[in-house]
Amino acid sequence: MLRRKTRRVQGAEESAGGAFDDPLDAAQERRVRAVLALGGVPQTDLPDGVQQVRLRLLERAASGAQAPRDVSAWAAVVASNLAMDWHRARRRQERIGERLASLRPPEHTGGDSGEETKVLSLAVAQGLDELPDAQRQILVLRFYADLPVRGIAEELGIPEGTVKSRLHSAVRALRTRLHEDEVV
Numbered sequence: 001m002l003r004r005k006t007r008r009v010q011g012a013e014e015s016a017g018g019a020f021d022d023p024l025d026a027a028q029e030r031r032v033r034a035v036l037a038l039g040g041v042p043q044t045d046l047p048d049g050v051q052q053v054r055l056r057l058l059e060r061a062a063s064g065a066q067a068p069r070d071v072s073a074w075a076a077v078v079a080s081n082l083a084m085d086w087h088r089a090r091r092r093q094e095r096i097g098e099r100l101a102s103l104r105p106p107e108h109t110g111g112d113s114g115e116e117t118k119v120l121s122l123a124v125a126q127g128l129d130e131l132p133d134a135q136r137q138i139l140v141l142r143f144y145a146d147l148p149v150r151g152i153a154e155e156l157g158i159p160e161g162t163v164k165s166r167l168h169s170a171v172r173a174l175r176t177r178l179h180e181d182e183v184v
Helices: 002-010 026-038 043-062 071-103 114-130 133-144 149-156 160-180
Strands: none
Touching: 026 043, 026 071, 043 071, 071 133, 114 133, 114 160, 133 149, 133 160, 149 160
């Protein structure tokens, strides 16, 4: 039955109601939710995780690949991988927060209110928006994606010295902007 559903999705045309057939049945969706929840994904992110599994199944069908033998097992594996990805992204965000916190002068670390953190976050986002594309790209890859200089150079196909130069210029420009706005 699941293969039939997947085949219908592959050659699917919109039905009279304007929607495509769902590649996951109710039992499979519950299993995906359970795998995500057991993997530590918060309740609020579970619907997004289920949608990601659906999307990957639809992408697989659209690419012409054969439907998995056991869609339920395939969906559970994909859900497990999504849960691991969620944890990696959360750890990456925590490291970014730690790095940003370490850039603050010591007098600001003690009694930070949530409002001060929001103001700093908004100021950093605005400062990033105002940087030239090349500098913003380097900053994001270094501090948000947590790539080393060598990795950035390889990804962008530019020399490490160029990466270092752009990174230095971007950090200096962002720091200047934050001081001008009296955020730090």
